[in-house]
Amino acid sequence: MLEVKNIKTYYGNIQALKGVDIQISEGEIITLIGANGAGKTTTLMSISGIVPPRSGEVLFLGQPISDLQPNEIVSLGICQVPEGRRIFPYLTVSENLDMGAFLRTDSAEVKKDQEYIFELFPILAERRNQAGGTLSGGEQQMLAVGRALMARPRLLLLDEPSLGLAPLVVKQIFEIIKKINTENKTTIFLVEQNANLALKVAHRGYVMENGRITLSDTSANLMVNEDVKKAYLGIS
Amino acid sequence: MEYFIELFLGGLTRGSIYALIALGYTMVYGIIQLINFAHGEIYMIGAFTALIVAGILSMLGWNPVAILIIASVIAVVYSASYGWTIEKLAYKPLRQAPRLSALISAIGMSMFLQYYVLLAQTSNFLPFPSLIPDFKFMEPIEHIVRSSEIVIYITTAIVMVFLTFLIKFTRIGKAMRATAQDRDMAMLVGIDVNKVISFTFIIGSATAAIGGVLVASHTGQINYYIGFIAGIKAFVAAVLGGIGSMPGAVLGSLVLGMSESFFTGYISSDYEDVFAFLFLVFTLIFRPSGILGRSDTDKV
Numbered sequence A: 001m002l003e004v005k006n007i008k009t010y011y012g013n014i015q016a017l018k019g020v021d022i023q024i025s026e027g028e029i030i031t032l033i034g035a036n037g038a039g040k041t042t043t044l045m046s047i048s049g050i051v052p053p054r055s056g057e058v059l060f061l062g063q064p065i066s067d068l069q070p071n072e073i074v075s076l077g078i079c080q081v082p083e084g085r086r087i088f089p090y091l092t093v094s095e096n097l098d099m100g101a102f103l104r105t106d107s108a109e110v111k112k113d114q115e116y117i118f119e120l121f122p123i124l125a126e127r128r129n130q131a132g133g134t135l136s137g138g139e140q141q142m143l144a145v146g147r148a149l150m151a152r153p154r155l156l157l158l159d160e161p162s163l164g165l166a167p168l169v170v171k172q173i174f175e176i177i178k179k180i181n182t183e184n185k186t187t188i189f190l191v192e193q194n195a196n197l198a199l200k201v202a203h204r205g206y207v208m209e210n211g212r213i214t215l216s217d218t219s220a221n222l223m224v225n226e227d228v229k230k231a232y233l234g235i236s
Numbered sequence B: 001m002e003y004f005i006e007l008f009l010g011g012l013t014r015g016s017i018y019a020l021i022a023l024g025y026t027m028v029y030g031i032i033q034l035i036n037f038a039h040g041e042i043y044m045i046g047a048f049t050a051l052i053v054a055g056i057l058s059m060l061g062w063n064p065v066a067i068l069i070i071a072s073v074i075a076v077v078y079s080a081s082y083g084w085t086i087e088k089l090a091y092k093p094l095r096q097a098p099r100l101s102a103l104i105s106a107i108g109m110s111m112f113l114q115y116y117v118l119l120a121q122t123s124n125f126l127p128f129p130s131l132i133p134d135f136k137f138m139e140p141i142e143h144i145v146r147s148s149e150i151v152i153y154i155t156t157a158i159v160m161v162f163l164t165f166l167i168k169f170t171r172i173g174k175a176m177r178a179t180a181q182d183r184d185m186a187m188l189v190g191i192d193v194n195k196v197i198s199f200t201f202i203i204g205s206a207t208a209a210i211g212g213v214l215v216a217s218h219t220g221q222i223n224y225y226i227g228f229i230a231g232i233k234a235f236v237a238a239v240l241g242g243i244g245s246m247p248g249a250v251l252g253s254l255v256l257g258m259s260e261s262f263f264t265g266y267i268s269s270d271y272e273d274v275f276a277f278l279f280l281v282f283t284l285i286f287r288p289s290g291i292l293g294r295s296d297t298d299k300v
Helices: A040-048 A070-076 A093-100 A105-122 A122-126 A135-148 A167-182 A195-201 A219-224 A228-235 B004-031 B039-059 B065-093 B099-121 B136-141 B146-169 B171-181 B183-188 B195-217 B226-241 B244-264 B270-287
Strands: A002-011 A014-024 A029-034 A054-058 A078-081 A155-159 A186-190 A204-209 A212-217
Touching: A002 A040, A002 A219, A014 A029, A014 A186, A029 A040, A029 A167, A029 A195, A040 A070, A040 A078, A040 A155, A040 A186, A070 A078, A070 B183, A078 A135, A078 B136, A078 B226, A093 A135, A093 A155, A093 B171, A105 A122, A105 A135, A122 A135, A135 A167, A186 A195, A195 A219, A195 A228, A204 A219, A212 A219, A212 B099, A219 A228, A219 B146, B004 B039, B004 B146, B004 B171, B004 B195, B004 B226, B004 B244, B039 B065, B039 B099, B039 B195, B039 B226, B065 B099, B065 B195, B099 B226, B146 B171, B146 B195, B146 B244, B171 B183, B171 B195, B183 B195, B195 B226, B226 B244, B226 B270, B244 B270
Parallel strands: A029 A186, A029 A204, A078 A155, A155 A186
Antiparallel strands: A002 A014, A002 A054, A204 A212
16 A cells, blocks of 8 residues: 655754655554664655655555645645644634544544544533643643544554653543444554554564664564664563 | 823824735735735835835925825835736745745845845835824824824725725625635635735735835835835734734734833833844743634645
8 A cells, every 4th residue: 555665864963864665554563663763753844845855766556646736745645643743722622523534525534533533532522612732631632643543544654643642541542442443444564663552453563763664564563673673672 | 191092092093004915924824824024125125115206296396185195006016916916926836846045036026126126226214294184173182193194094994994895795705715624625625726826916915015105104114125124023923813814814913002002102212122022932832823813724
């Protein structure tokens, strides 16, 4: 479904990605793990077109997308829940969800989807007329996931959904991620620092170091890999 | 008491005009955090366009109200296209550059437009036909408020209601609010941010042009420099109200217009501009984010 071929991305003169290759098939949950500054967020931003790669190619369903504008990439069905949630702070919860459906024109279906999001996250229904900026971190993460789902994505990019959240909330979010994958057949690309958690839900994983993919395998194999254990799982 | 009412209405006139210009400043700032110093020039160009159109049409012997409407429409369209072009030429290439570069580009654009009009026209004040007719019913109170002022109040009110509706309820309005709050995230939900920015410049410029035509036919004379003074005053008003906030821009404009009017009426008219800028200085010292401004500009 998504093929990332040898992309190199720069911030000014600083090279953040030094040739990254990733393949994602339809229906999979793929995770990308790595330390701070490894280039995980940059990989997602390159896929979404916010920081386009300087060389290399990104193919979505066989079509090159690295030259498209971010809004065109969204219209193809690639949605991102960025790091730090990025809720529109002065829009209400309900307006934030509406923004997720910005490109959709089927307003009756959009309304239904909003009700579906409220079923997934009942706390959001309670807060629907509250400004997004007044929500707690966990609620904002739920809203961010809900907002991305409102676009009915084919491929959902998630950037560190566990960051800074209480363990219980993290558990809830990961359950929803699994549910979206099995029920809606949404393909998921999950970037995480919390390798333990990520490898538990993902089918396959990539390990990133210094802007390069150093390892890729099934989650089961990665979990028993000695290097991964030592560096990311805290087991020696 | 009558003098007080006269000053109050005078202040309302000034405030309305400042508001029409300040809205453009504040919308553009809200979206791309740029003080568009060329905005005052758009207002001036609106007035000149109306002058040229009115000149031609009155030679053809049209009736003043028809001239007013046609001249305003052409001025609005022409100024809006200027606003759109300025953004494309002077600001878009600098979007990734440090903010100071875009600011300097804006000042350059402002001077370019001023001197271009100076060369194309003259430095003299040109008479502007009074296109707004004197209403009959105004006779008993004519010495307090003029017909043209009434037209200014009504037009400003209509523009504000229209803009509020646009921002609150339309699709593009929602896109504008989202872009103002988090531009990258707006792109990630599929908003074409370039289109939103262009649209903002077009709306801001159109609003300023309306102000230009109204003022010109109220005061009866224009020159190439009117945009600079009005632009700076409107900028003060926008900062006073809290830059980036639309209700703030209107409130700031009314406060500035009223205080200027009362100051000149009761104290001294020589120090009018001094007073306006003194107001700016005190605002910045005691309430840097303005009357309705949000102090939490940092994104979560």
